[in-house]
Amino acid sequence: METKNITAVEKLAILLEIKEGIIGLNAKARKFGISKASIQVWRQRYKVYSFEGLKPKM
Secondary structure (H helix, E strand, O other), X not given: OXXXXXXXXXXXXXXXXXXXXXXXXXXXXXXXXXOHHHHHHHHHHHHHHHHHHHOOOO
16 A cells, blocks of 8 residues: 655644534545544644644654
8 A cells, every 4th residue: 555645734734624624534534545544643643742743753
């Protein structure tokens, strides 16, 4: 499976669209070809660490 390189800014935009009800979690996951679990992990990291939690780990 190919790894998607989604930036922290793109992750934040995805989370905000889902939160505002613009698009649902399932639809967004399908649109970007990523798993719902990934989005849920981003959501949790954002909740705990804010924007820094969305950046790739080095």
